Structure formats: C-alpha cells, structure tokens
Amino acid sequence: MNLRELQYLVALADHRNFRRAAEACLVSQPTLSTQIRKLEEELGVALFxxxxxxxxxTPAGQDAVARARRILAEMEGMREAARRLSRPEAGTARLGVFPTIGPYLLPEVMPQVRARFPQLQLLLTEEKSDQLLTRLREGRLDAAILAMPVHDPALHGEPLFKEPFLLAVPRQHALATRKSLRMEELSRYSLMLLExxxxxxxxxxxxxxxxxxxEGSEFRATSLETLRQMVLAGLGVTLMPALAARGMAxxxxxxxxxxxxxxxxSRQIGLFWRRTSAMGPLLSRLAEVLRSVPPGLLDPEGEDEAGSRAALPAAE
Structure with a gap:
C-alpha cells in the first residue's frame, strides 16, 4: 500500500466514476482501476x-476512505510545515465559512486580511457548519469560521466576536412603531426560521x-436571504444577525x-483549526485580523451613516 493508491481511493470516492477519478489523478482509467483492485486484494475486502x-x-470502503483522508491530510501537513519554515505567511490557506455570516463578514474583513498577508492566497469555501466540520477534520480545509461552541478535542478554537440578534418585522407590523422589546415579549409571536x-x-x-x-410551522427557509424576503413581503417575523442587518437600509x-x-x-463566532496543523501560528495571526471587525458593524447604535440609521434601531 502506498500514498498514490490512497489518492486514487479518495478520488474515486469523491467522483464515484472511474473515468472522472482517473482524469483528476492525471492517469489512465485502466491504471486507476488496476490500483484500486490491487488495494482491495491487499485489504481482502471490496471497497466499491x-x-x-x-x-x-461499501461499508469497508467508507471506513478505508475516512482513514485515507486522514493519512493524506497528515502528509500534506508535513509538507506544509516544511514550507512554512521558509515562508511562514506565504502559500495557500483553505478557509471555510457558513452561509449566514460569509456574505456579510468577508467583504468587511478581506481587505485587512490581504493587507496583512500579501503573500497568502486564501481559498474560501461556503458550506453549512456540519459540512465544514467534516472537511476540516478530513484535512480538506485548513480552518473554518464557525459558531461556538464546537465540541471536538481535536480542534482548536479562537473566539473572534459576539454577534447580536435583532428582530426583523414588516413595516405594517404592530412592533414597527417601537425601537426595542423585551425577550419575554417574543412569546407572543411565531418566528420564521431556517431549515x-x-x-x-x-x-x-x-x-x-x-x-x-x-417556530412558525408553515414555512422553513433555505437561506437568510429567503427569510428577509418573506419579512419584506409581510409574511412573518424572524431573528436577524447584526452583520446581515447592516444591509437592510x-x-x-x-x-x-x-x-x-x-x-x-447573540452568537459567538470563532475560528477553528486542527490542533495538529502546522499552520497554527499563521491561523492565530489570521484570527487577530478577523477579530478586528469594526464595532459599528456589530452594534446597532454604532453606525453613523444616515441610510443605515433608517433601518437599524437607535438607543432610546
């Protein structure tokens, strides 16, 4: 068994097609098929x-692929550690972010990230949190922005900031004449939520x-944008994270x-990476930059722009 065979195994698991897997590995289809068959014979089980x-x-294949991903991730970590010794802030970092914060956070922080790490290529992936965690554990991501807490002793988490929630209601709603409400008052309402x-x-x-x-039982949205459009249409109320609320003006x-x-x-946002990652020092410095979100973006009272004040509640 060698690393090339493990790469073929993972490629076939990802593509579920011998031709496409062979193309991804830059080998002929007979070569890939032969190596997969050889691996199955060595292990004594059918993997596919x-x-x-x-x-x-097959069940045996699922287990073998999970192990192969971990082995390949460790090997890539060894190569990355060697690269980082010579150029600690250069190269590529794969960062995951979940969809209810990515579109609102990244435009605000990416200019600072690029200025701080001009030689770093940041590859961004947007997925739901459980998928990001799977990719992070398997080594397909180097770090991920997630909501805390994440209960996994194999991962290290750095708190970034706390994002408050606001209540979004249509303009014709009875609450639209008020600037604030008490938590207990929510008990009178049904909220539209995500799926x-x-x-x-x-x-x-x-x-x-x-x-x-x-929770309102008649509807579950597929995205935060869908929730916003439903509120705009006067069909209900929902909780809106502060960063997303900045675009409501x-x-x-x-x-x-x-x-x-x-x-x-509120929700606590953090940056997570594997404790064994050779990129730990770099990711700690990246967390410092991500942590420096302008306070006005998270505080409804901190925005000075007139258009934003029209949408966001001010202090009484």
Missing part, C-alpha cells in the same frame, strides 16, 4: 460496489426556548429592526 452507471462505497442543517436555526431555537416564542420603508432591551441574544 460497481454498477453499470455508478460506483458506490435543518443551518447553525442559525439552532441558535434561533435557543432564543425561542429562552423567551417562550414558537435600502428596505427601511418595508422592514423594521428592533433591539432587545433586557437580555441581548
């Missing part, structure tokens, strides 16, 4: 179920549990945002 038009992993798999849904459900609010005539008076619900 071969059908006329598709390839599927399963989004960490924002889990965070919103925690707020519902604390306040006594209920153009809709001030149709949407209203309220602060919470007594207990500010």
């Amino acid at each position: 179920e071969r059908a006329p038009r598709r390839v599927m992993l 399963d798999g989004h960490c924002l849904r889990d965070q919103a459900l925690e707020v519902c549990q604390l306040s006594g609010a209920q 153009p809709y001030a005539d149709r949407l209203h945002l309220l602060r919470f008076e007594d207990s500010q619900p």
